[in-house]
Amino acid sequence: MTTAASVDQVFVTLKDWLVFHTPAGFQALVSILLTIIPIIVIFPALFAVTTVLERKGLGRIQNRYGPNRVGPFGVFQPLADAVKSLTKEDIVPRAADHVVHYLAPLVLVAASFLAYAVLPMGRNMVAVNLDAGVLFFFAIGAGTELAVFMAGWSSRNKYSLLGAMRAIAQMISYEIPLILSSVAVIMMAGTLSTARIVEQQARTTAGIAHWYAFTPWGLAGFILFMIAATAETNRSPFDLPEGESEIIAGYFIEYSGFKFALFFLAEYLEMFAVSGLGITLFLGGWSSPVSLLAWIPSWIWFFSKLLVMILGFIWIRGTLPRLRMDQLMNFAWKFMLPMSLIVIFSAGVWRFLPHAVAGSAAIGLVIRWLVCALIVIGPYVLLARTLEYGRRIEKRTYRYAE
């Protein structure tokens, strides 16, 4: 084993060593704990880092400083936030359904954590290598919808119910393009196992990895997947279920203190998980894009990709205003759904076009690229023109107000 490979597998070897040195009766239990505990520790820690990064980043986008009081450059802000949310009073409305109100944040956080079970965070570093990993991920993702509706319904508050209704409508609408755009990947990989999908993308030709995002249908699918993922995780510009300025905090309006923090944590955990799935499906998971950089440990690749995705989310949040409900639904059904079907078609064309033309794989690749790109871009232009038809955005004139 080379040094690079042993560094790459350091966590796997460490776990094996620890399991090997425990008494035989406890080995299964210790193995499970050693798999789960790092996930439960690392991702909330990443959540803490992300909150401060997000607040600083949004501040800079808006020409402000962002938090800069707690610790150097405000890096200890999450600690202050944690102390605050832990010491706040936990208020439950008298008219609330107490059991459901209590369970909702727990179900939400549990469902968010479960999604990490099938994410390969490095070579041989997946908690459960399920054959139906992608299916498991989406099934668990639907559990968060249940928790959101539990929260909104049990609070017995107009705004929370409105928020929950919006969340359900939005999540169900966007689940379709989310799943359809990953169907293309599943078709190409021929498997639902996340670990196998990544292994397929880790193969290289002429030093370049076979990431699906390097193909025209994969790139389009990745963009569609990330848009749908933004909507699934209720991030801006799809944050209608929260909508601070309209329905105050949406489905978690009646939560305070630590339960509120749990909702916040779950939202970010979902965001990381769905970004992780996007990386797994389209960006080659833990693999490096070029074989030159393959010496960097696989888990560093995964987490740096995840960090880039998080920064992308923050950037989008700092840029786009919130959609209206009809815009949201129009976008889902009139744009996202047809486009994801076209991506599936394009992926099929990519698969069945001859891989080598006139004996040259390079020419074949170029032709496949052009044909598949045309299949995606043509309908995109047509759809865009249709959707924008008769909707000239002009400077608004006021007849009476001025």
Place this chain on the structure above:
Amino acid sequence: MLGEGIIQGLLETARNFFGSYVDKDRLTTVQYPEERRPLPEATRNFPFLLYDGPDPDSGLRCVSCQICEKECPPRCIHIEKSKDKKPDFVGKQQFYPAVFNIDVAVCMSCQICVEVCPFDAIRMDTAFELSTTDRFGGLLYTKRELAKSNEYYREIHPTEAAETDERRAKELADTKAKAAAAAAAAAAKAAQATNPAAAPESATQASKNGAAAPPSANGASAAAKTDPAKPESKVEQ
């Protein structure tokens, strides 16, 4: 094209993000406890009492007339009048406040007390960092805490202070002139009295009339004569 605006928006926010690290002018936030903006001259929040000279006890301008206490809409002023009197800045014997409390938790910063004060004794302060751990006693300001020097007033409200100082100087000069005229008249009367040595009753009568008549017949002399007339003279100015 669909998505073009999103790209433009992303570029704009990226420009803001990197620009805020390069160009300090973009960041308009004032880092408050370390950095402070100068307060505008018209700033006002809670009233304070003015005193002349070095000693807040003897120099306090307030004569305990209690007009402000009566006028205060939220009734945050509490005054107890003194039993004895002491001379004010023109030398007239006046009462002074034995107790003068303002509850700044109640005060609504309306400045009516300042408007009604005939003695230029109460003015609005600009100090705003008044937080305290004791919300009852800590926010009830006594006479000693309220008393601030005229120099302080000149510092925080230069224009207003100059105007007040000018008026008070004029008043003082008028009073002195009147006193001098009265003294001159009294001396003349005394000389007259020694010479004819005839009718003492008629002489005192004449001096009484003469004291009011000779100095300039403007409003200031009338204002200086009796205190209640003073608010009217202020209104004229």
